[in-house]
Amino acid sequence: MAEIQPFQVMEIWNRAKELEAQGRHIVQMQIGEPDFTAPDPVIAACIEALKQNPIHYTSALGMPRLRHAISLHYRERYHLEVPVSRIAVTAGASGALLIAAGVLVNPGDEILMPDPAYPCNRHFVRFFEGRVNSIPVGPQTQYQLTRELIEANWSEKTRGVLIASPSNPTGTMIAPDEMRAIIEAVQARGGVTIVDEIYQGLTYASDFASALAHSDRIFVVNSFSKYFSMTGWRLGWLVMPEECVREVETFAQNAFICPSAPAQYAGIAAFCAETTATLEQRRGEFKRRRDFLVPALRELGFSIPVTPEGAFYIYAGIERFSADSGKFALNLLEEAGVAITPGKDFGMNQAERYVRFAYTRSLADLEEGVRRLRKFLAG
């Protein structure tokens, strides 16, 4: 545990809550979850299931009906054939990432990841005595790993690569050609690619095909938390190569017995037409927020060299204002009542120069946040 850091964004959240309890109004721009609640059909399906069904353990890989619904989702929305047998329902993307690390990482194995990246990932690898080689990435590569970077950093200990598209904290994506090149390079070296697609569906230029379009021998992580606005339900899924199904099942049985049954009943309704209509409206709302906030922050002097295309984050450079993003975020919270996340939550690579804004609050809140920022920076 000495090597596992606390989740800093939660600490800022705690401080923001303390200030709110003292009567301060805080503009929350640090939270990585949608302000929307689960769509009505999802809630109705859960209530109905509680009334009609005994809530017992399910299969460790998830209820067949939900696994079918996920497979159908890939076919109808992304024109991809993903057999039900390769889909495991999990306790959020977190459960999927833990399982993937558990079945893939042996002591001493190395996993390549970009820096900055989602903070928990390096810890998942550490849990299984592996180590992460965090490769610094910047605006030149959209803050993402490339085939060249992977080839240059591959060693005989490297077991694989973990990437996210769109990414947290940068909201940037890996172009389809690059994704294919990465998967091919990793496979040529006998390694395994894990792609975290938790922000699938939350893209604002075009919908993107899953990395599963390039190979059926990769691991893909997904979740009901973000696009489906179901963070607290703790539901996600993992797509795995056919030959790993038995190991994933064994791991999942031991670690979890099964994913939450009420959440699984609800998850089936996450793909119905009414839910999709609601979620697409919300996607439009996120796009409006991004289209407001990116130019507003640039105008205030934050550097945003790559326009984020997905998720709901903006990774902004603060070099015009401060050389210490932790202090900057804390001062901003205490003095102006705006909560953001300092870069150090996401790695070591120039973390002092960056902060992350989340646009998971209403446009009116974001406008108020920008007003407060302007005043704070002028003072």
Ligand SMILES: Cc1ncc(COP(=O)(O)O)c(C=O)c1O
């Ligand atoms: C990139 C990424 N992966 C995984 C997760 C975990 O999400 P969950 O377990 O709620 O599905 C998050 C949460 O913010 C994330 O940003």
